[in-house]
Amino acid sequence: MVLPGLLCGLGLLCPGQGGGGVSASVAATCKTLGTLYPAEVLLPNTKSYETETTAHWASNAILPPGCILTPSTPKIASTMLHHLTTTSTPFSIRSGGHSNNPSFSSIQNGILLSLSSLRRITLSPETNTVLLDSGLRWGEVYSHLSPLGFTVAGGRAESVGVGGLSLGGGISFYAYTVGFGCDNIVGYLVLLPSSEIKEVTATSDPELFRALKGSGGRFLVVLAFRYRLIQIDDQAEGKVWGGMTYSTGLSIPGVLRETARFNAAGPVDEDSHLISTVGMVAGVVDIALTITVHTKLPGKGETPEVFKPFRKAQGLGTTTSALLGIPAKKLGPARIEEISDGQSPDFVYGKRQIMKQLTVSNPDEEYLSECVKVMKKEFFGLSAGKGAMVTLSFIPLGKVISKGRKQNVMGIENRDRLMSVHFNVIWDKERIDEEVYEAVDKAIGRLVEEAKGRGIWERWVYMNYAMFDQDVIASYGEEERGFLRGVERRVDPDGVWKRLVKGGFKISE
Numbered sequence: 001m002v003l004p005g006l007l008c009g010l011g012l013l014c015p016g017q018g019g020g021g022v023s024a025s026v027a028a029t030c031k032t033l034g035t036l037y038p039a040e041v042l043l044p045n046t047k048s049y050e051t052e053t054t055a056h057w058a059s060n061a062i063l064p065p066g067c068i069l070t071p072s073t074p075k076i077a078s079t080m081l082h083h084l085t086t087t088s089t090p091f092s093i094r095s096g097g098h099s100n101n102p103s104f105s106s107i108q109n110g111i112l113l114s115l116s117s118l119r120r121i122t123l124s125p126e127t128n129t130v131l132l133d134s135g136l137r138w139g140e141v142y143s144h145l146s147p148l149g150f151t152v153a154g155g156r157a158e159s160v161g162v163g164g165l166s167l168g169g170g171i172s173f174y175a176y177t178v179g180f181g182c183d184n185i186v187g188y189l190v191l192l193p194s195s196e197i198k199e200v201t202a203t204s205d206p207e208l209f210r211a212l213k214g215s216g217g218r219f220l221v222v223l224a225f226r227y228r229l230i231q232i233d234d235q236a237e238g239k240v241w242g243g244m245t246y247s248t249g250l251s252i253p254g255v256l257r258e259t260a261r262f263n264a265a266g267p268v269d270e271d272s273h274l275i276s277t278v279g280m281v282a283g284v285v286d287i288a289l290t291i292t293v294h295t296k297l298p299g300k301g302e303t304p305e306v307f308k309p310f311r312k313a314q315g316l317g318t319t320t321s322a323l324l325g326i327p328a329k330k331l332g333p334a335r336i337e338e339i340s341d342g343q344s345p346d347f348v349y350g351k352r353q354i355m356k357q358l359t360v361s362n363p364d365e366e367y368l369s370e371c372v373k374v375m376k377k378e379f380f381g382l383s384a385g386k387g388a389m390v391t392l393s394f395i396p397l398g399k400v401i402s403k404g405r406k407q408n409v410m411g412i413e414n415r416d417r418l419m420s421v422h423f424n425v426i427w428d429k430e431r432i433d434e435e436v437y438e439a440v441d442k443a444i445g446r447l448v449e450e451a452k453g454r455g456i457w458e459r460w461v462y463m464n465y466a467m468f469d470q471d472v473i474a475s476y477g478e479e480e481r482g483f484l485r486g487v488e489r490r491v492d493p494d495g496v497w498k499r500l501v502k503g504g505f506k507i508s509e
């Protein structure tokens with residue numbers, strides 16, 4: 001220990017966790033903040049540091065920080081940020097830790113600002129809004145609101161964080177009626193690079209207000225989001241209709257056909273929501289999974305009309321899920337927290353994972369089948385030989401998200417019947433990371449090429465499903481990128497974020 005101690009003393013490199021060293025300046029900032037806030041600064045070699053460091057959805061996103069700051073109030077968060085910026089300490093911001101991209105919400109040789117202790121839910125029925133702290137998970141939000149007959153346009157998986165999802169857009173079960181989650185945020189409590197705490201609304205700062213809708217928050221910390229409340233149709237029970245259906249490979253052509261039809265129709269029923277997924281295990285594409293939700297309850301024991309063709313295509317879907325060893329989620333009335341509970345299954349939590357996305361406009365069944373063929377070809381080796389599991393998801397986005405309203409910065413006004421398509425790869429061994437990233441790149445490249453050939457490719461990339469090498473902000477178009485650059489310059493005139501926060505999709509270098 002003499003040499004590391006000496007290097008640290010010389011202001012060079014101090015020993016850290018997991019083989020990662022931290023610079024002496026990072027160690028010094030941790031020490032100062034640890035003295036000021038002993039309960040809210042987690043230091044290496046403690047159980048709480050270990051737990052918080054590894055609290056990521058995907059293990060490839062885990063990096064060992066010099067220490068972790070877990071402010072319990074906005075005021076403490078502000079003081080902590082002041083220390084980070086005045087000491088020029090690199091840092092990363094984390095809410096729910098569901099980004100699969102290494103260094104987006106994790107950091108090596110820097111400090112992790114974890115918002116996990118900010119978890120208040122403050123209901124304001126008089127303004128029909130609820131203020132959600134950034135560190136909350138959607139499951140907690142729904143469990144609090146649905147017994148009261150309310151919900152919000154949040155994530156569809158309970159473990160996802162409020163912070164990251166809200167800043168990247170947010171696709172909810174209500175997307176076809178209310179658009180993106182961020183379109184339903186009426187106020188933000190932010191921490192500026194200057195450490196000032198500020199409330200941002202459409203009237204107090206219209207430019208910054210809009211810039212927060214889809215930009216990923218690349219120039220500040222959002223401490224809390226004020227969401228518009230949605231009244232659940234079934235006020236008494238707080239329930240919607242829905243669940244998950246698994247079926248074997250035989251049903252895949254039928255599921256793809258119905259998915260294309262559902263999307264082409266608009267969808268016809270805006271109270272519905274659909275995610276169709278095809279899965280590949282051990283080199284075989286043999287699972288179809290549909291998540292079908294209807295926010296208005298049908299008659300007792302009935303299936304909403306819009307989903308009947310899917311039931312036909314999937315046959316005895318829920319029985320099949322038992323055969324596959326996956327817990328069945330019975331279709332029927334359920335609270336949103338119950339439906340969202342199955343969307344982030346424990347058996348994939350903590351594995352290595354990556355997603356990559358593209359958007360297409362009004363794809364037909366043939367294009368969706370082509371996507372499955374690409375999946376079979378590009379991932380066969382990884383899946384059959386190296387144990388990777390691959391899923392390919394099709395998400396019809398509905399009309400409302402692109403209805404010619406410039407309320408967010410994603411640049412997708414007046415587009416036609418958009419569908420999001422993304423791969424998610426799950427694997428165990430770090431040594432095949434690069435191979436997986438390359439395969440995902442190649443597969444998405446082929447889907448883009450195929451879509452361009454058919455004239456259905458869309459420029460827009462959805463931030464929340466994007467891989468680190470996708471230029472998400474450029475996909476919003478030059479006008480929106482220029483707008484964001486202007487806001488970035490005003491909010492962060494000294495370029496603090498550009499210097500100190502390395503993760504996230506860049507607005508400008």
Ligand SMILES: Cc1cc2nc3c(=O)[nH]c(=O)nc-3n(C[C@H](O)[C@H](O)[C@H](O)COP(=O)(O)OP(=O)(O)OC[C@H]3O[C@@H](n4cnc5c(N)ncnc54)[C@H](O)[C@@H]3O)c2cc1C
Binds near residue numbers: 100163170
């Ligand atoms: C199982 C699963 C289910 C999902 N379901 C959905 C879904 O239904 N709908 C959907 O739209 N997306 C979904 N996603 C994608 C998800 O929205 C993104 O991964 C999102 O970034 C996760 O947010 P987080 O707070 O958990 O992540 P984090 O990893 O904590 O944060 C993601 C990014 O946002 C930044 N960030 C987070 N909070 C703040 C803040 N308060 N201020 C400034 N920057 C911040 C981080 O620095 C990081 O760059 C899902 C992902 C997974 C893994």
